[in-house]
Amino acid sequence: MSQLFEIQINESSRVPKYKQIVDSIIGDLSTGKIKVGEKVPSINELSENCYLSRDTVEKAYKYLKERNIIVAVRGKGYYTSKADHALKSNIFFLVNKPSTYKMMIYNSFVDAIGIQANIDMYIYHCDETLFINALEKAMGMYDYYVIMPHFRDENYNHVSFTPDVLNILEQIPKDKLVMLDNTKPGISGDYGTIYQDFKTDIYNALKEGLDKIKKYDKIILVYPNKSANPYPRRIMHGFQQFCREFNLDHEVLDEIYEDMELSSKDVYVTIQERDLVNLVRQLRAKNLTLGEDIGIISYNETPLKELLGITVISTDFKAMGESAAYMVLKNKKEKVKNVFKYIERNSL
Numbered sequence: 001m002s003q004l005f006e007i008q009i010n011e012s013s014r015v016p017k018y019k020q021i022v023d024s025i026i027g028d029l030s031t032g033k034i035k036v037g038e039k040v041p042s043i044n045e046l047s048e049n050c051y052l053s054r055d056t057v058e059k060a061y062k063y064l065k066e067r068n069i070i071v072a073v074r075g076k077g078y079y080t081s082k083a084d085h086a087l088k089s090n091i092f093f094l095v096n097k098p099s100t101y102k103m104m105i106y107n108s109f110v111d112a113i114g115i116q117a118n119i120d121m122y123i124y125h126c127d128e129t130l131f132i133n134a135l136e137k138a139m140g141m142y143d144y145y146v147i148m149p150h151f152r153d154e155n156y157n158h159v160s161f162t163p164d165v166l167n168i169l170e171q172i173p174k175d176k177l178v179m180l181d182n183t184k185p186g187i188s189g190d191y192g193t194i195y196q197d198f199k200t201d202i203y204n205a206l207k208e209g210l211d212k213i214k215k216y217d218k219i220i221l222v223y224p225n226k227s228a229n230p231y232p233r234r235i236m237h238g239f240q241q242f243c244r245e246f247n248l249d250h251e252v253l254d255e256i257y258e259d260m261e262l263s264s265k266d267v268y269v270t271i272q273e274r275d276l277v278n279l280v281r282q283l284r285a286k287n288l289t290l291g292e293d294i295g296i297i298s299y300n301e302t303p304l305k306e307l308l309g310i311t312v313i314s315t316d317f318k319a320m321g322e323s324a325a326y327m328v329l330k331n332k333k334e335k336v337k338n339v340f341k342y343i344e345r346n347s348l
Contacts, residue, residue, distance in 0.1 A: 007020070007021055007024040007025070007046070007050055008020075008024065009021075009050055009051075009052070016140065017052060017056050018056050018057070018059040018060040018063070018140075019060070019140065021046070021050075021052075021056070021057065021060035022060050022063050022064060025040070025060075025064065025069065025070070025080075026069065029069070029080060034080060035080065036080050036081065037079055037080060038079065038080050039076075039077055039078070039079055040061075040070055040077065040078035040079060040080060041078075042077055042078070043057045043058055043061060061078065063140075063141060066141070067090060067118070068081050069081055088115075088116060088117050088118050089116065089117040089118070089143040089144060089328070090117065090118050090120070090141070090142045090143050090144075091113070091117050091118065091119045091120070091142060091143065091144045091145075091146060091328065092120055092122070092138045092141070092142040092144070092145045092146070093106060093109070093119050093120065093121040093122070093146045094121075094122050094123075094124060094131070094134060094135070094145070094146070094147045094148065095121060095122070095123055095124075095148050096123070096124060096125070096126050096131075096148050096149070096150040096151075096229065097123065097125060097126060097150075097229040098123050099229070100273075100300075100302050101300050101302070101317050102148065102317075104317035104318060104321070105148075105180065105181075105317045105318075105320050105321040105324075106121060106321065107321065108317065108318040108319075108320070108321030108322050108325075109146070109321035109322070109324050109325050110321075111321075112321065112322045112325030112326065112329075113325045113328065113329065116329060117143075117144075117328070120138075120142075122134045122138075125228070125229065126150055126151050126152045126228065126229050126230065127151070127152075128151050128162055128164065128165060131149075131151070131165065132164060132165065132168050135147075135168050135169075135172075136168065139171060139172070142176070143176060144176050144177075144178060144328050145172050145176055145177050145178070146178045146180060146324055146328070147169075147177070147178070147179055147180065148179075148180045148181045148182065149161060149165060149169075149179065149181075149182050149184075150181070150182055150229075150230075150232075151165065152227075152228065152229070152230050155226070156226040156227060156228070156230060157225075157226075157230055157233070158230035158231055158232050158233055160182050160184065160232070161184050166184065166186070166187065169184075169187055170187065170188060174188070174189030174190055174191040174333070175190075175191070175331070175333065177191040177192070178191065178192040178193065178194075178324050178327050178328060179191065179192070179193040179194075179195070180193070180194055180195070180320060180324055181194075181195060181196055181320070181338075182195060182196070182232070183195040183335070190333040191333055192324070192327035192328075192332055192333050192334055192335075193334075193335045193336070194320050194323045194324055194327075194336045194337075194338050195335070195336070195337060195338065196315050196337075196338055196340065197337055197340075198232045198234035198235050198238065199234040199235070199237050199238035199241070200238060201238065201313075201315065201340040202235050202238035202239055202242070202299075202313060203238040203239075203241055203242045204340070204342075205313035205340060205341070205342040206238075206239070206242045206269075206297075206313065206342075207242060207246075208342040209297065209311070209313075209342050209344060209348060210246060212295070212344065212348045213248070213267055213295070213348070214246075214248075215265075215295075216265050216266060216267040216295050217249060217263075217265040217266065218248075218249045218250065218251065218263070218265070218266045218267070219243060219248050219249070219250045219266075219267050219268075219269065220250065220251045220252070220253060220266055220267070220268050220269065221236060221239045221250070221251075221252045221253070221268075221269045221271075222252075222253050222254075222255060222256055222268060222269065222270045222271060222272070222275045222279075223235065223236045223239075223252050223253070223254070223271060224254060224255060224271060224272050224275075225254045226254070227272075231271055235271070235299070236252060239252070239269065240252075255272075255275055255278075256268075256270070256274075256275040256276075256278040256279045256282070258278075259282075260279070260282055262282060262283070262286060262288060262294060264288065264293045264294065265293070265294075266294055266295070267294070267295030267296070267297065267348065268294070268295065268296050268297070269297045269298075269299065269313075270296065270297075270298050270299065271298075271299040271300075273302075276296070276298050276305075276310070279294075279296065280296070280308075290346070290347050291309075291346045291347050291348060295311075295347060295348045296310060296311065296347040296348070297311045297312065297313060297347070297348060298310050298311070298312050298313075298347075299312070299313055299314065300312065300314045300315075300317075301314035301317070301341075301343065306345075308347075309345040309346040309347055310345055310347045311342075311343065311344050311345045311346075311347045311348040312341075312342075312343045312345075313340070313341070313342050313343075314340070314341055314343065315338050315339065315340050315341075316338060316339040316340070316341060319338060319339050320338045323336055323338070
């Protein structure tokens with residue numbers, strides 16, 4: 001085997017041997033000890049010279065090939081490839097749904113990371129099995145795992161974590177884990193997290209708008225009780241706590257129905273986009289004035305809501321993505337509650 005590829009295997013290290021091979025080759029590329037286009041030892045050569053199993057070397061080469069750090073040339077063997085790719089961190093970004101809000105987090109994360117990393121995004125649609133399968137395939141293949149945990153049970157209710165989810169999360173090295181949006185205090189070790197406190201956030205945001213809310217006779221939360229991508233029930237609990245504390249007449253509906261019995265001086269808190277659209281459409285059809293006859297507060301900010309003058313209560317999605325990128329770039333393991341805002345506009 002070439003002297004350039006004198007891979008040192010530390011038998012006493014807890015780092016898997018395949019990862020030691022990967023780190024050695026990437027390290028030699030980064031220092032210039034080996035160049036792009038140089039021949040890499042065959043699997044048999046590396047296995048025999050380093051006293052390793054073929055499976056170990058194959059796993060290392062599979063990792064390197066998937067990241068284009070080495071390439072296989074038919075009939076000739078393996079050669080080093082893109083050095084610039086090898087020097088970047090590889091990030092696994094796992095999101096529960098492709099909503100506007102989640103994409104805002106992802107896009108701000110990508111923008112803040114810049115050219116420092118290669119980011120692979122996967123979507124598991126709040127499905128526990130898809131989540132676990134995605135992580136099992138990715139385990140050991142990335143430098144960081146950025147994960148948003150939100151699931152649905154068999155009754156389509158929101159679940160933050162399950163025993164199987166917690167089990168696989170425990171397998172991720174905590175210095176490589178960043179949790180977003182939702183967190184679990186019981187996970188062992190120090191890891192980064194930027195989270196929402198769903199119950200307290202909605203309570204405090206509505207309290208900030210209390211003076212405007214009091215001009216209405218009744219406040220109604222439109223909480224989708226059954227959804228393929230359910231929302232935390234803590235949102236509803238925070239709403240109910242707010243209404244009880246300030247003695248407000250209130251109601252919780254599953255959705256905005258067609259031909260709603262709209263009563264002047266009601267204010268609605270909508271969560272899903274389709275309920276907001278349906279409500280505004282019915283207001284216009286009945287010649288009711290938004291912000292005078294009927295009030296609307298919408299959950300989660302979007303550019304369209306800003307354009308339409310809709311009052312919102314919302315976490316700062318851009319800040320969440322930027323904070324996650326900061327933790328990755330600086331290797332921080334902090335637990336940070338994300339900013340949640342009340343933004344008053346003409347709909348209240």
